[in-house]
Amino acid sequence: MASQITNFQCPACTGPLHFEGASGNLACDYCGSHFTVQEIEALYGEKIDQAAQAAQAEEPVESPVEGWNWPENENWDAEQAHLRSYSCPSCGAELICDETTVATSCPYCGNPTVVPAQFQGMLKPDYILPFKLDKEAAVRALKTYYQGKKLLPKSFRSDNHIEEVKGVYVPFWLFDGEADADMEFAATQVRVYSNGRERVTETDHFRVRRAGTVAFENIPVDASRQMPDAHMDAIETFDYADLKPFSAAYLPGYYANKYDVEMEECEKRANRRAANTAVQIVRNTVGGYASCVPVSQNVRLRRGRVKYALMPVWMLATRWHGKTFLFSMNGQTGKLIGDLPVAKDLYWSWFARIALPIAGVIAALLFL
């Protein structure tokens, strides 16, 4: 019986293959062979289809806890409902994954593994943006990120070590659309002149109305509950010129999830962003006034095409003083973000170093 998951193995030596961002090819960790995406697609296309069909035939998917007599526990039941179990085609070990997992690696043999059933039919992403930067680049970026942070505890730099670096293809909805903003403003023009004895201020009051439309393309909203929205927003923007039609051949070596936030839910966030920008654009068309205060606004949004894409993100986790710090790096542009701890002693030390000299100068002026 065909396996529900597929390993991408080197056609030359059967070693694990992984997608290499720098070359845009798949490389073998063992023999160093390189293969183009098209070559791997041709080799593994049939295997992927068979794995997807096997998954469909075996519905419902087997549970990792089947046959065991576990005590009744609602939390465990809920957790269990979100897990899937597969057999690694390389070593036969049991792989337990989240129900959204599209790509992972076998914890026993290390072979990159994809779950074709997760990207078949309606679930198939329209596009994928391949990784350009590798793990070393992510680690380097994190070290650089620490530089120049005046309130970063010294021990965070020295004691902390990176616990985990994961390249993840994060599911995103990309929204096209149009926003129509109709706004009214109360504006004034002011003229001041003097006749020698009097200073005259003339204020002309206007009612200003502006209405216009603006089109948006590919507003990204991450569709994974596991990914913090603030992180995914902050690593924008992606260069969409590199978007490729989806192929599983880009997945080996990385983790990937399918979406678990529906498009309708994500659309709200995209709409809010589009509306704010439309209002700002229309507001900027009002010029030549001394003051301009919005009185009313009405924004209508029309949804256009929606695309489902996987975007490359490096997730880095470090641990310091028992707390985990998560960083995200755009796997295409290298933009890295993440919250760092603040050293209170450094904060107050800087406060004193700035405040005291200024206070000293002012005091000298006042007392001497």
Add this chain to the structure above:
Amino acid sequence: MKKRIAVSVLLCLLLCLCLSTTALAQGSEMTIGYVTDAADLFTESQVEALNDAATQVSSEYHCAIYAILVDDFTQYNPQSVEDCAQGFYSYYDLGFGEDRDGLLLLLSLEERDYALQDYGPNAAKWFTDANLNRLESGFLKYFREDDWYNGVLAYIQGAGQLLSRAQQEAQNSPGGENDSQESIFGFGDGMDPITKLIIAIAPSSAIALAVCQGFKSQMKTAKERDTADEYVVSGSARLRVKEDQFINRTRTVQIIEQPRDHGGGHGGGFNGGMPNHSHSGKF
């Protein structure tokens, strides 16, 4: 009688000179007291007593209190009693200090006209319309009875009471004008040490706090976005409606205080000697 004629002629002459040509008046050294009786209503001792009272109030509150009594204001300025009062104030360079703060009461006996005007930026604050109304009701009752002395005395005392109350209120209010002037121009002169310390610490702490908050904001870079500026299709923004409708015009006029002309006697400056408030009527 001689004195009355002499003062009237002199006032008339000088005011005419002021209105017609400034050059002719350059050499005059004429000054008038706080109380000028050109209508010859008071005895010398009464004038002296009233002058003393006005001098005391004026010097105590830094605001000159004037009373001028004439037979007929049209001898000095035919236009109106208010213009005549303004002419006196302007021509005689009246007022206290650099700001020329002052209050002038002009009584014209012929048609029983009076004008009450205040000048200068500080007087504008102290003598509001309501205060002038209150003051008028205090002295007009005497003039209606032809009790000139008590009328002028009530005017001077009433002005003193108003000044006392107004200045007390200004001092009690937080951030009164005296405090702010000291802190701006005096570099701490007259300030107590605690105030100086607060002034030294507050701005420096604010600056340090702003800088440290800037450092802190560098530590938190994961933020949700509210706009989609980067995803606007180039050239897609189209303006459908562009209406600018004029509604109305409002006009505010502010009197410009003119610098005093110290160059030559009475004929020159005080072009902007407009009163802050001007009350007039009959008694």
